[in-house]
Amino acid sequence: MPESTPPSGPIRWHRGADDIVTLTLDDPGQSHNTMNAAFIDALTAAADRLEAERDTLTGVIVTSAKKTFFAGGDLHDLLAAGPEDAQRVFDTGMRVKRALRRIETLGRPVVAALNGSALGGGLEIALACHHRVALDRPDIRFGLPEVTLGLLPGGGGVVRTVRLLGIVDALSRVLLEGRRHRPAAARELGLVHEVVDTPDALLARARAFIAAHPDARQPWDVSGHRIPGGTPAGPALMAVLPALPATLAKRTGGAPYPAPRNILAAAVEGAQVGFETAEIIEARYFTELVVGQTAKNMIQAFFFDLKAVNSGAARPKDVGEHPAARVAVLGAGLMGAGIAYVCASAGLDVVLKDVTPEAAARGKVYSADLLASAVAAGRTTGAERDAVLARITPTAEVADLAGCDVVIEAVFEDPGLKQKVFQEVQAVVAPDALLCTNTSTLPIGQLAEAVQRRRDFIGLHFFWPADRRTLVEIVKGADTGPEALARAIDLVRRLGKTPIVVNDSRGFFTSHVIGRFLKEALIMLAEGVDPVSLEQAARQAGYPTPALALLDELSLTLPRKIWDEVAAAAEAEGETWEPGPAEAVLDRMLNEFRRSGRGAGAGFYEYEDGRRGGLWPGLRTHFARPGVTVPFADIQERLLFAEALDAVQLLEDGVLTSVADANVGSLLGIGFPGWTGGVLQYVNGYAGGPAGFTARARELRDRYGDRFEPPALLVTTAERGATFTD
Template identity: 60%
Template structure:
């Protein structure tokens, strides 16, 4: 077994335990770690009388990365006994560490997430280095799991039930060192490695016989235990608040975290650790954790790692970006480029209009300064990298152009014709269009091989996805440069082929169409919204349609209809036309849409929606409402694969979650099909049922089960096709 922990005892009697797995770039809580920690604790206990204290640190850039997610993603019910034994060993040794009888300090020299923070929590004192990019937290809930190496048990005893749940466990928040200090997860934050180790030794000298708070005779849990009258009176509100936070969706991980915390707070520490293990194993061996690990660990790592970037293509990095259009999207693009260290020139029809981009960046930077996320000097440096203009001369030297003007093909082609002679001869030419085919836009551009789609999502500074769209003549160098630029500005770039609406806009349109079609059938609007939330969507489809704007939805649909590319009229189209043409309700920007708005804030659903139904109405079961939305998107994603719009299932899964809000618990739109009860065959059978009840749009591909069974495997299953032994 690989030795993953170095043991060094100094002349002062202080042992430094250096976490350093030689077989991995980051330390993880795998079986090699467990064996190493057992050996280390055996030695510490044998040498205890000669020890002054212990410092736990890391040789890696990160302190400790957490559990072995690749192994976790493969766990089955048959693995439960072995998992319980492994977790028991890990917890036993961390308990041995904190009851060693000598001061133990965690010198956290980088990110400590999940298992890494759990190791630190088993130390008596925690000192965090304020390293760039360092984050601390217990993010397991975002992977469908719970902290299983004592994280729930110790944070509840350290912070109290309410604070542990709301600040750390249920949010999965990744905190900067200063925020972790404020939350009580660490005791000190220092600026240098030398200061960190010096302070660790000083603390050991000043605290020769420490004990964890919960091991002291006078310990009282902050806020009381569930047996105390005050907390007992509040407990019924916890499940209600969780349901409200989840918007009615039933997700096993948050529910298991709540159960673990409350149950564990009522028993001794050892029993609480056992409760934690049992709940974690239930999650680990369930499907939802596999879905989420597959998406947020396996798929996301593949996408960000460049799986879709042309291999072996040497592409010059972008250094200076021209952004055409200073509206909401253009201003956001300019900000993220400048924040990433690029020089940016924003051009619009007037100096005043172009200046809006700089104003937008200034507001975002001012907020970041107030929150302590950036210093004033660094914020000013970002702002200084943004130049605004109404002319062309300032664009000289730009080696990338990102166009973000109104969705009109003629206007887009006109602005490219103006700027192409001014920018560098090999500049990347990118359009931020969300629906217009890239091949058509490139037809009037002098260098179509350098032309590509870069579809950003609003708000650009927050949304992580970038959809890169390859036209018929787009060259590999342009694709590589666009991909590299996307990574440079912190985006997750999926790559798709050309087609109206590409992948994300097209598929989210099916979601909205299906929901609006339910209104036309007479389904109450509140039921439509609630069904989506209970299915796990972050926003109801009618609220989403208002945000997008019904005007834009209508315009895109009419462009599609005019193009004559297999357009099919739906009841939802008539209802949207009625909303706009008869009732003048364009959406949130107009102050009236499916919802009423007051001063920009969403109010109630419009009372007139019930009168818009074209059918008498029928009772649609809630499971059907939920699955009609999920299946509408999944089936169209399958069509995107068939038509070659989607290149890979991985891009489909990541794009659907990060770009269009497909429920995260599914692991993505294609994984939803794979993991459906009965697998792809079960999905096809259910789709046929929906088609019989609600229309041919739910008819599944005839060979769906066979194609997915023989096609690309689910990466969360270790390369094995679904159903393989």
């Protein structure tokens, strides 16, 4: 007879008249199913009951009542686990593995009916089933993204993907990059077996498999099973595996990311032993990561902080929605063209204005080229391409901006020019249009002097290339109203971007902090530090682009121009500005050696046909001094501390108002190393916490200068034994 359990726990049991048990994952206390203590208890109880009733069962279907099949591990629990909890973490992980192993060796067919995304622990549950049927929906993804949080799959994901796909494919296509696959791609890879169009078909196909495969077993439980591609002892892999650690080191730049190393080790070691022993190996490597600091940093930043920012935490709560419809983008250069593309792709009508029709048309070609590549790669269709392009209207006429309810100015970083274009359009666009300036350094208050409605004026700092970079820094001026802030946040979220909110100041947050990074690198070059050591230290600290290479990309004239503007502003306020060693290095590079960066074909690096070669040998001739010995660790920490100390100062000054914004902005905007969890989480996670960070800052101050003096906010935070949190 049909039998169901009451809907009280995270796994509901229903046994139908056909003796198929449906296990429905449905945590009553959460919007998503997670691998928390209650779920683990329920999973163990389900395994017990299935074994007890095995002889009378036909099969098992595992599905979910949530929109998402299963969201993965409970990150609150993982974040709280310290080194003293290692045995508990290991035991809990093994309890999950054993419950899943008991279900997959039940002797009855078990099917995962995947009605939503299965990521991390969700896919691990599915992989423990003999057959996986997935619903084909645009938002559904499958994968094991734990590496992006400094972890590895702890529920048998490494063990099963290696046995399913082979070591090389499991590592390269699933584990080491944490890719999230659409249903069709997951089927092609082998993570799922079938893709269907409707929920009814999902369950129908699950039942059909059970009927056709009463003795279903996992491939690795069939006698004679061999891991695809062989084991590490086999001749095929013996030629490949020695190169994997070097490839991994190249990918991470030597930065302290333990998760990829542990994943590689668990995969290779686990492939040489039996299934149960491989799961123990996986559990040990998982435990090491969970109780370590890097995973805590990355979980805090890439999950909790990012979730807070993307949810619109900074949005004024009492302001209603005023959705954008028609956007005027002023300036059709690379930045303006990219912004126009992003807006049109989000379904907004765009008027792209430049000084001539030809310039505006070239801006639209930028979108056409991006869309042509997307069509060729199968990421979009010809109809979708045509629809996006139809939403972009290039023009040189101010009158064509009539009715636009959002203005995004994206002309050159010249205060006079920016003010001029706003004066030209403010009377033409909608009377309540949101007025946005895309600037990376210029004070919003200064630019707002050109507009009549300063409450509607705000900064939107996009990062280039706008079509690929996910961060937008929203800058509130002194007169910016809450309605403008709410509309700006809503717009950025509509564009699929991540909005951080900061207060007005020259350089705001991101440009100010990265300026400190670049300046510290130049100071070390002026001190005589070997440029090769300088760049290598930055790579091994985890920076995606070392300082001198980044300066070349930006062009050396840009920071020099910004510093000149800062000097002029200081002198206008009656302050004395003294150029330092960093400015002197740039002056020599620009004036004496005529090397201004990649665009000119010569900078700190050599270039051939636009491709970066090695460092310019003249750096050692003109700057490096053989007698100078700065410890490698000091070079790294001078770069990291320069940015973190500046961020603390900006938090103290009120430019930053959110720790989450600081962490997310530094990671997505300016390439602060991901393993740190961001500029302020780096302080929290430093050995000894803020107190240990303060002590180290004072060491650097005593050795290298007062710029490493800990700000008052850091000192008081350390003295209270607190951390930087929202």
